[in-house]
Amino acid sequence: MEFSQLRMFQTVAEYGSIIRAAEKLHCVPSNITTRIKKLEEELGTTLFIRQGRGLVISPSGKIFLEYTNQILSLCQDAKQAISPQSEPSGLLRIGAVESSATGRLPKLLSQYHQEFPAVQMQFSTDRWQQLLDDVIHHKLDGAIVAVNHKHPYLNSVEIYQEDLVLIAPATTDDITHPSDLIGKDIFMWPEGCPYRKTLEDWLSEHNATTAITSIASYGTILGCVSSGAGISLVPKGMLEQYNGAESVKTYEFKELTALKNYFIWNKNTGLHRAKEAFLERLKASF
Amino acid sequence: MEFSQLRMFQTVAEYGSIIRAAEKLHCVPSNITTRIKKLEEELGTTLFIRQGRGLVISPSGKIFLEYTNQILSLCQDAKQAISPQSEPSGLLRIGAVESSATGRLPKLLSQYHQEFPAVQMQFSTDRWQQLLDDVIHHKLDGAIVAVNHKHPYLNSVEIYQEDLVLIAPATTDDITHPSDLIGKDIFMWPEGCPYRKTLEDWLSEHNATTAITSIASYGTILGCVSSGAGISLVPKGMLEQYNGAESVKTYEFKELTALKNYFIWNKNTGLHRAKEAFLERLKASF
DNA sequence: ATCTATTGCTCATTTATAATGAATCATTGA
DNA sequence: TCAATGATTCATTATAAATGAGCAATAGAT
Numbered sequence: 001m002e003f004s005q006l007r008m009f010q011t012v013a014e015y016g017s018i019i020r021a022a023e024k025l026h027c028v029p030s031n032i033t034t035r036i037k038k039l040e041e042e043l044g045t046t047l048f049i050r051q052g053r054g055l056v057i058s059p060s061g062k063i064f065l066e067y068t069n070q071i072l073s074l075c076q077d078a079k080q081a082i083s084p085q086s087e088p089s090g091l092l093r094i095g096a097v098e099s100s101a102t103g104r105l106p107k108l109l110s111q112y113h114q115e116f117p118a119v120q121m122q123f124s125t126d127r128w129q130q131l132l133d134d135v136i137h138h139k140l141d142g143a144i145v146a147v148n149h150k151h152p153y154l155n156s157v158e159i160y161q162e163d164l165v166l167i168a169p170a171t172t173d174d175i176t177h178p179s180d181l182i183g184k185d186i187f188m189w190p191e192g193c194p195y196r197k198t199l200e201d202w203l204s205e206h207n208a209t210t211a212i213t214s215i216a217s218y219g220t221i222l223g224c225v226s227s228g229a230g231i232s233l234v235p236k237g238m239l240e241q242y243n244g245a246e247s248v249k250t251y252e253f254k255e256l257t258a259l260k261n262y263f264i265w266n267k268n269t270g271l272h273r274a275k276e277a278f279l280e281r282l283k284a285s286f
Numbered sequence: 287m288e289f290s291q292l293r294m295f296q297t298v299a300e301y302g303s304i305i306r307a308a309e310k311l312h313c314v315p316s317n318i319t320t321r322i323k324k325l326e327e328e329l330g331t332t333l334f335i336r337q338g339r340g341l342v343i344s345p346s347g348k349i350f351l352e353y354t355n356q357i358l359s360l361c362q363d364a365k366q367a368i369s370p371q372s373e374p375s376g377l378l379r380i381g382a383v384e385s386s387a388t389g390r391l392p393k394l395l396s397q398y399h400q401e402f403p404a405v406q407m408q409f410s411t412d413r414w415q416q417l418l419d420d421v422i423h424h425k426l427d428g429a430i431v432a433v434n435h436k437h438p439y440l441n442s443v444e445i446y447q448e449d450l451v452l453i454a455p456a457t458t459d460d461i462t463h464p465s466d467l468i469g470k471d472i473f474m475w476p477e478g479c480p481y482r483k484t485l486e487d488w489l490s491e492h493n494a495t496t497a498i499t500s501i502a503s504y505g506t507i508l509g510c511v512s513s514g515a516g517i518s519l520v521p522k523g524m525l526e527q528y529n530g531a532e533s534v535k536t537y538e539f540k541e542l543t544a545l546k547n548y549f550i551w552n553k554n555t556g557l558h559r560a561k562e563a564f565l566e567r568l569k570a571s572f
Numbered sequence: 573a574t575c576t577a578t579t580g581c582t583c584a585t586t587t588a589t590a591a592t593g594a595a596t597c598a599t600t601g602a
Numbered sequence: 603t604c605a606a607t608g609a610t611t612c613a614t615t616a617t618a619a620a621t622g623a624g625c626a627a628t629a630g631a632t
Contacts, residue, residue: 303579303580304579304580304581305578305579305580315579315580315581316580316581316582316583318580319580319581319582320581320582323581336580336581338579339578339579339580340579340580341579341580
């Protein structure tokens with residue numbers, strides 16, 4: 001059973017004549033005769049009643065025609081759905097690092113969902129290493145990360161700069177220099193976190209080496225700092241979101257601010273209308 | 287775009303591998319490669335992402351896969367729907383002469399509809415000549431008529447005998463012989479009606495020729511008789527249905543009773559499950 | 573870093589299927 | 603009864619699918 005046969009069947013049923021159908025389909029009548037007979041043989045049913053010199057659709061044919069119309073119409077829809085000029089649709093899987101997820105992203109997501117209801121969005125957070133891997137292996141359609149990792153399969157664009165602030169308990173003496181951190185407890189995300197790297201680099205540049213405790217949770221880090229246990233470097237947006245923000249002191253250092261965030265996607269992915277639209281809205285929102 | 291291509295696409299998408307799909311489909315991988323590429327070319331989209339030695343479905347492919355699953359599933363349904371072992375479904379167009387329609391038929395129709403909700407029944411009444419013609423030309427799937435017309439395209443089975451009664455106004459003198467009708471006004475359906483023929487034959491056998499007024503409506507005929515205007519010969523079931531029945535006298539003559547009714551259908555029609563089932567129920571109901 | 577097994581792709585060839593056109597058969601309407 | 607119409611059959615040609623061998627790329631192991 002092939003589409004061409006269904007199209008022939010449909011046309012013959014419509015015109016009630018093989019000759020007319022042949023004209024319409026730009027082929028010779030004998031061809032249609034043969035292929036419809038093959039179809040009938042395969043289905044084990046007679047699709048048309050040959051009575052006299054004419055040809056009328058049979059009861060089975062009538063039932064089959066309903067399905068045929070539906071099937072051929074679905075084919076049209078399928079072609080339309082993936083054509084470049086049609087609206088974004090389908091599945092869109094976006095990942096982001098924790099710090100990005102808490103800022104302006106929620107508003108963007110709901111706005112996007114409203115604009116493209118045909119797109120089913122799946123949003124998740126993870127560590128940037130995992131996000132990169134997932135994008136490379138097409139498990140995600142795109143991700144927001146704070147690193148500009150070069151990879152032959154990855155495209156990336158800068159989307160915004162994340163402001164970082166050093167936070168300390170209100171009871172701590174003012175911090176004016178990296179050396180002020182020596183001997184203090186410092187809480188950061190585990191090895192690999194770009195913010196941690198930024199802080200580590202800043203400290204080592206000023207020969208202020210000190211141990212860092214790893215905590216893979218912004219909530220816990222902020223809780224530790226506000227309860228007086230130690231110091232951390234966190235995104236400004238993250239801090240604003242935290243409802244214990246007034247109980248910590250914040251410090252901004254030129255060398256510590258402005259970490260760039262990127263949207264990354266796999267360059268081997270064919271046209272992805274939903275992702276393109278998302279990236280557009282993402283760029284526009286900053 | 288052909289079904290075989292969609293099946294290949296679906297299988298490759300399922301296994302994420304051309305080699306596995308080739309095993310499943312009992313063909314060689316290069317064949318699948320080529321035909322999927324042809325499909326992609328026709329659709330103007332890339333269906334799979336070729337990255338490394340593997341193969342992952344693309345965003346467009348994901349959308350297209352949804353449609354493909356639906357289409358192939360519909361094909362299964364279509365084949366199933368017309369297979370002989372499936373339940374009757376589709377359209378069933380039954381015709382009947384007026385006299386049959388008023389009797390036990392309504393109960394049968396509702397019973398049938400309840401038993402086979404997948405069948406869309408279209409019931410109509412017409413004159414028997416038209417019914418025959420409609421069945422011959424496949425405009426009806428079957429009909430109930432009071433004549434056993436022989437025709438190379440028609441099959442027929444006797445389903446029941448219709449009892450006929452002569453009816454006259456209550457004010458008329460009793461009718462004991464055909465000659466009693468001479469000079470009376472007689473109302474019958476127009477030329478061609480088998481009941482009229484029966485009456486005409488009966489009258490001419492007894493040399494009681496008399497004019498007959500044609501009225502193509504049982505309601506009107508019964509109305510005329512009960513209001514005292516004349517005499518008629520009608521099916522018993524028809525009279526029972528009429529709510530003015532008590533205001534007419536009825537007479538039964540051996541020669542006038544028992545007109546056979548037949549179910550007819552076109553013998554060139556292929557297997558029609560819905561019609562077969564209807565005929566079965568029809569036979570059983572008498 | 574190099575090797576190897578795996579995987580998909582290309583291409584020439586074979587095979588199968590579809591399309592064609594002339595001839596035939598059946599039927600309707602003149 | 604005959605001419606016109608429409609479907610079908612059949613031999614032939616054209617097209618498309620399937621095959622199998624060789625190639626290119628790459629992920630994972632050594």
